[in-house]
Amino acid sequence: MVGKTIIEAQGVSKVYGSGQEAVVALDDISFKVTEGELVCMLGPSGCGKTTMLNIVAGFETASSGQVLVGGNKVSKPAPDRGYVFQDHGLFPWLTISQNVGFGLLRNKTMSKEQRKSEVQRYLHMVGLSDFGDVYPHQLSGGMRQRAAIGRALAPDPQVVLMDEPFAALDAQTRYAMQIALLEIRDKSHKTILFVTHSIDEALMLSDRVMLFSRRPGRLRLVESIKADHPRAPNDPAFSELKDKLFTILQEERQIDIPDNQTMVKAS
């Protein structure tokens, strides 16, 4: 089934600094994401996957190459690309409803009642219907991330970009949130580009996994995962792919250690 290409990265490179101190974060990255796909960008710390996400978001600009979203070249942040931050990024001075409705403020044609009902719809979608009037500091970590997802979804973006949103949560909550994300995706049919450094998470969620090398970040591997949801990463059906990903990731993490030292397994 050939779907519409929603995100297209064309030869994206990112260099920080110049001359001797130049750091190449990304090296000639190209990929396409189809509408409705959930794609994970996986890689060791510092590999540039978050930088890539930020370039798609418009928070950073590519040094060369470009990113097209919905056919348009990306340059600045805008509500057509929703973003969920690692530390939720909710505004502490606004209630959950006000946070979720923040992206709707710019819509001059929407009445207050309409906005209210839209907010309720998204609160319901992320399972926070009864928590509209509380402040973020009153919620648990998992609930805050759900609110952050609701906030990113409310302006009806073309794509949702997520930067390790569940990294700060404990294992149980994390698992629950992954299930919740899949439900939200089913209900909203959104295209999701998701950064993670956890293989299990990538296996749980992705339709496709893009594995980045360590800096300078290059795409080492792109694999489709066709298994039905719900998935258990411990499922033997995944063991081959999991081994492959694990081995490559380990390779990428160990290159820095000099030969005369014992190899230490990275976390």
Added chain:
Amino acid sequence: MATAELAGKKRTGWTWSLIRQGWSTVLIILIWHMIATYGPYPRFMLPTPLEVVMRGWHVASSGFLWEQILASLRRQVIGFGLAMIIGMSLGFILGISQKARTAMIAPLRMLYPIPGLAWIPLAILWFGIGDESMIFVIVIAAIWPVMFNTISGVDAISTTHLRAAKSLGANWWTMFTRVYLPGSLAFSITGMRLSFGTSWRVIVGAEIIAASTGLGYMINNARSILRGDELMVGMVVIAVIGYITEKVIFDYLEKATLDRWGMRAAN
């Protein structure tokens, strides 16, 4: 109370709390009374606490005290209000715009070390003796804390919040009212507190030098007619007004905002 017994007869309850906080003040007043009554100082120099209270009653019931309080408060409110508006506006402009900051920070840093009272001769030269020069001095003295603190407050706003707002399509007005203002509030309120204290001190000094009404005038006048008791009434009133404003206005402001949002500066 059963808990008090269980805790080894620890004394709880609001009466004990009052006693713990109040006994040192009571002791000071007693010592004062002793020294005033039995000491070598003439009454006009060191009146007893009771005489101060009685004189206070006298000037209050004659209306004299209220006239002075109102005169000082009027200048304070106008001056502090102007200082806040100008100070916060400058604070936001310099906080948000790097260009403005580089251009203007040097002259501002040179002006601010000049103590408020040192501006009085210039104020009188320009505005003559009267309310205008008083208010000018208050504004010039009180601008700095609120301005510099607001700049710091803007700096302290996390990149995540700024990015989140931009990616949700916030226009400049929404950015200002819904992100910059509340985000820098913890710092701004501290700045306002400091500014209020500064301006209150300055107004009294200014009135001593160049006014014919107000609490500063009252103190100085009392000195010239050798009424130590009236002088002290003035000082007590100055202290009480300062304390009440702090408790009623600024503490309340913090409670209604920072506490509600879980944003106490301690994080």
